[in-house]
Amino acid sequence: MSQPPTDADARRSIPPVICYPNDTLPVPDMALYASALATARVTDTATAAPRDACHFHVPGGCFFRITCTDGPQVGDLNLWHAQDLSERFYSGKTRALHGTHLTTGERLWSAFPHLRPMATIVEDTLDWYGIDKFGGAVHDVIGTRCDPYTGNLLQGTQYHHCCHSNLTRALAQATGLRADQAEPHVHDVLNVFMCTGFTRDTGQYFMKASPVRPGDHLTFFAEIDLLGALSACPGGDCSSEHSSDSAACHPLRVDILTPDPDSLTGWQEPAKNGYDRSHGL
Template sequence: MKHQHPTHPEPKDAQARRARPVVVCYPTETLPQLDLAASAARREGAELLQRLSVPPRSAACIDVPAGHFARIVSVEGPQVGDLNIWNSHNIAERFYSGKTRALHGTHVGTGDSLWSSFPFMRPLAHITCDTLDWYGYDADGGSVHDVIGTRCDPYTGRLLSGSDYHYCCHSNLTRAVADHFDLPPEEAERHVHDVLNVFMLTGFTRDTHQYFMKASP
């Protein structure tokens, strides 16, 4: 694996180079802070307008007007979900998991925003409540709700195992987008993007630094 068998000798000051201090690339103190108390009060008085059940190995789209809440619930066991977000009025503006990760970290939770792609660069949604916030980070460095992974897809499956499987997250999302926005599948697929892995418990192994998952809590 990478970095396990270096082929170049260390310089004499290698330890000093490794000991240099960490600098956070994107300090977030100047970002607008969510009023979580106000959000909680609004949720208490909120009226349920729509309920949608998504069976395993499938996907669905829902329109959420600005100012409304969308609650994602695991109804049967330790399920996980891959979440894509678009501006309903312009699907060229979509969730930017990489920038969300750079701003908020590898896993997101209450108080974090889900940022949109360039040139828009604004919150498409805010996380105002997370009932798994008790989990934190475990001894393996794992946590929930990651913006690390891309999404399972038939192309990587074919690359690694030679098999074709089209009930993976990418294919499920593609079918849902095609249906919701009335697009041919080949066009809908171009709008499917890297995800927020809701409920998914993930991290990086300490020895090889590979992406891992564990059973969701």
Template structure:
């Protein structure tokens, strides 16, 4: 019986005599977030129980939908029927070049986000697009495998990787394609142009992590149940785009029609007043001279 190849090649370099001491060096957090401007969560919380529902959007399984969230409104992504994860893109409604930047959000807040974390936009804007104000899965934390929910480490399932791994397969309901179709339909852009705006996502409700032996990205069955939701406050006028992933709860595979999938529901709420002291965040004030 042939032996399986290791996931990663064995090292060719001899282990140095001081390997243990090198590995024992304590890590340093890359960004000292003590100086990071933080939202006043209490001002948001004071409004949450006095909201008017102004719009409800249903995102069909294995498909996507787009919607608008005015600044200073709340938006909830709701597990409306059964366990289901969603891939979220966010844009500045008036400038689609400004969009959610998962990498910098991850660098500032960690691999998974929750209440009080802010979803930052890309360069040169780098400002909060939204603030997470409530999460009914905040009890989950990190499990024994290193898994947690609402990750900003995955990139969205896509037809290109599917084609690569399936040696030519053509699957059109990956989240990347779903988001592309929904954005094109919402904006009137040609499909190719819309695709260029689709970006790395917030994996809503998805339970993920990295294996400790090989460092591989893993997924496991989402703990989400009917009635759970993730809520955010729009810091600027937003265009949201959400795909109900073809992996369903992502318990065993994605990018196929084999998984059980459910719709997701999006609800937009208008508060009766603005948060105390709130103002829309300014674009990042770096002068963009880059030393010249």
């Protein structure tokens, strides 16, 4: 390690600046969403089996709820515009706008050039967890998804039931695409119920036992027509490992909830981003 300069402490003491102040973001009408949710009824259900994934459709103006049913379990969520796979969830920009972990009132944003809200979180039964003494928190947009390529790189394995592969199969089943055609559309996830952070000493991404228990749920309002895929991670509650056949795993349920149309008076699908796309040319 190089010798620190004489003004090292002064350099470290410079206060941080928030990269993307979000006080000018469009504010979701949470009261309207709560009123609409109170009228909603379950109109469809999908289940992600342990170490597998499910797919589901949510019309814009409806809700979907991910529920822990049988035991502690985390899930990896992908979202696409139901009619255009190029408009997909952008975890990196969502992280930049809201932070490393999401909760009620925060949104999942779509990729360039669309950059608009895809879904808004309206209920989070784990919002009490906050940030623990290790820096851990729930529902992260910092992890990617467990995948067979990293497993092969680090351990020489050929594992087919990691979240990346599960999501690939689910998207292929939903669209009729071959696996090799579906795979490029699989993207970084919202790690639902997963408890994660970065170590203070080495800055490494960590996971720890999820605080989720049966009955806990995360509910979203679909701002646009959505195709979703949810993988029940082979790591179970991610207390020790992932991409594993030894961890205790449980299913996750996805309910689609349709509200009374009159309860959403005034709501409109968000417009796509207004940048002119000329890029200075």
